[in-house]
Amino acid sequence: MGTVAIFGAGVMGETLLSGLLRSGRPADSLVITERRPERAAELAERYGVRVLDNAEAAAAADTLVLVVKPQDMGALLEEVAPHVAPGNLVVSLAAGITTAFLEARLPEGRAVVRVMPNTPALVDQGMAAVSSGAHCEAAHLAEAQGLLAATGKVLEVPEKLQDAVTAISGSGPAYIFYVVEAMIEAGVVLGMPRATATELVVQTLFGAATMIKETGQHPTVLREQVTSPGGTTAAALRVMDDHKVRAAFISAMEAAATRSAELAGG
Numbered sequence: 001m002g003t004v005a006i007f008g009a010g011v012m013g014e015t016l017l018s019g020l021l022r023s024g025r026p027a028d029s030l031v032i033t034e035r036r037p038e039r040a041a042e043l044a045e046r047y048g049v050r051v052l053d054n055a056e057a058a059a060a061a062d063t064l065v066l067v068v069k070p071q072d073m074g075a076l077l078e079e080v081a082p083h084v085a086p087g088n089l090v091v092s093l094a095a096g097i098t099t100a101f102l103e104a105r106l107p108e109g110r111a112v113v114r115v116m117p118n119t120p121a122l123v124d125q126g127m128a129a130v131s132s133g134a135h136c137e138a139a140h141l142a143e144a145q146g147l148l149a150a151t152g153k154v155l156e157v158p159e160k161l162q163d164a165v166t167a168i169s170g171s172g173p174a175y176i177f178y179v180v181e182a183m184i185e186a187g188v189v190l191g192m193p194r195a196t197a198t199e200l201v202v203q204t205l206f207g208a209a210t211m212i213k214e215t216g217q218h219p220t221v222l223r224e225q226v227t228s229p230g231g232t233t234a235a236a237l238r239v240m241d242d243h244k245v246r247a248a249f250i251s252a253m254e255a256a257a258t259r260s261a262e263l264a265g266g
């Protein structure tokens with residue numbers, strides 16, 4: 001098993017690191033780099049992995065996983081590029097950063113894979129989409145898929161869909177948390193203790209998600225089953241339609257995809 005180096009150990013870097021360890025990858029096959037020394041020390045202590053600087057980690061790694069913000073990617077690539085050997089794999093988890101962006105900043109012919117993961121990977125329920133670069137062999141793609149499969153589902157998509165993936169599954173958990181917050185707040189407005197409202201909303205979300213997944217029914221059918229003629233659900237959905245909630249979701253996700261496409265430009 002080769003050495004995997006994770007560059008940038010923030011939210012997503014730690015999510016990947018912890019998932020790889022949970023899936024049985026030995027700690028001595030993993031190294032991390034991190035610009036904030038106190039964060040690096042915290043993760044070294046928590047997970048027992050080595051912390052190296054970017055050049056050392058690039059030289060030590062067979063697979064380099066870049067998990068810094070898109071705005072920090074150019075500077076990171078300048079540091080690591082001289083140390084990426086032929087045959088090594090560079091995987092980027094950054095929104096908006098294209099395989100062409102990565103290839104242009106690495107020595108000619110290096111294998112790169114663009115990935116869009118999401119934070120439910122922290123509980124092994126991640127959704128990641130992968131796209132190969134121009135010099136990526138099947139074994140490279142399989143290696144990247146294997147890393148992400150440690151924490152959830154993995155789908156291969158044409159790279160032109162990655163901005164849409166980012167808008168759907170990359171940012172998607174935040175939309176769901178936002179809806180959950182709003183429903184809890186509504187419970188409080190209706191006079192319910194916050195803890196009770198939270199329990200009702202969280203189990204409702206979990207139940208609805210499980211129904212979609214396990215019944216295979218279209219969400220429209222499931223929604224119609226809840227919506228009695230002249231009943232409470234119809235009254236609520238009518239208000240959502242008045243407020244153009246569906247249109248707001250579409251516009252919001254278009255904005256996310258547009259922002260993803262802009263990010264490689266800084």
Ligand SMILES: NC(=O)C1=CN([C@@H]2O[C@H](COP(=O)(O)OP(=O)(O)OC[C@H]3O[C@@H](n4cnc5c(N)ncnc54)[C@H](O)[C@@H]3O)[C@@H](O)[C@H]2O)C=CC1
Nearest residue numbers: 008009010011012034035067068069070072093094095117
């Ligand atoms: N948070 C999320 O839900 C998701 C994030 N991503 C992508 O993951 C990447 C990281 O996002 P987060 O983890 O949320 O950000 P974050 O800010 O929590 O983590 C980034 C880490 O990289 C470190 N860093 C920056 N430059 C560095 C350098 N040159 N060398 C070493 N470390 C460096 C920072 O100190 C920070 O700890 C982004 O590109 C984002 O688009 C992708 C999907 C989901």
Ligand SMILES: O=C(O)[C@@H]1CCC=N1
Nearest residue numbers: 094095166170171172
């Ligand atoms: O908000 C962002 O830019 C990152 C990418 C997908 C989720 N979080």
